[in-house]
Amino acid sequence: MQFRTAIAGFLALLVAALLLASAKLANDMAPPAAPATPAAVSAPAADPAKTANVITISNFTFAPNNLSAPAGTTVTWTNNDDTIHRVMITDLKVKSNALDTGDSFSYKFDKPGTYKYFCTMHPVMTGSWL
Numbered sequence: 001m002q003f004r005t006a007i008a009g010f011l012a013l014l015v016a017a018l019l020l021a022s023a024k025l026a027n028d029m030a031p032p033a034a035p036a037t038p039a040a041v042s043a044p045a046a047d048p049a050k051t052a053n054v055i056t057i058s059n060f061t062f063a064p065n066n067l068s069a070p071a072g073t074t075v076t077w078t079n080n081d082d083t084i085h086r087v088m089i090t091d092l093k094v095k096s097n098a099l100d101t102g103d104s105f106s107y108k109f110d111k112p113g114t115y116k117y118f119c120t121m122h123p124v125m126t127g128s129w130l
């Protein structure tokens with residue numbers, strides 16, 4: 001009888017060992033934890049305000065007042081104020097007509113460069129085109 005008890009004990013240990021081993025195997029086979037999701041990487045979108053070719057005059061301000069667009073771009077200023085404004089591109093000595101509410105003035109910048117402009121009626125209103 002002692003021999004059978006020893007066998008039973010051995011078998012019990014064997015079963016326990018097999019259970020442990022299979023548990024560890026199952027654990028090893030579990031899919032690895034998903035890596036932390038990286039922050040969405042997106043190319044910085046071009047700032048539409050800076051690439052637009054339309055400049056709004058509103059509240060005695062050019063918006064955007066620092067515009068960038070490729071050479072050959074026609075830029076249009078539109079006056080949304082109740083006041084008359086007059087755009088002058090300083091270095092080019094190009095001057096718009098008096099722009100009443102809703103009036104627009106367009107100018108095609110043929111050469112790349114930095115151009116400053118201002119309102120001849122309100123010289124504190126300035127902007128530039130790059």
Ligand SMILES: [Cu+2]
Nearest residue numbers: 085119121122
């Ligand atoms: Cu003005």
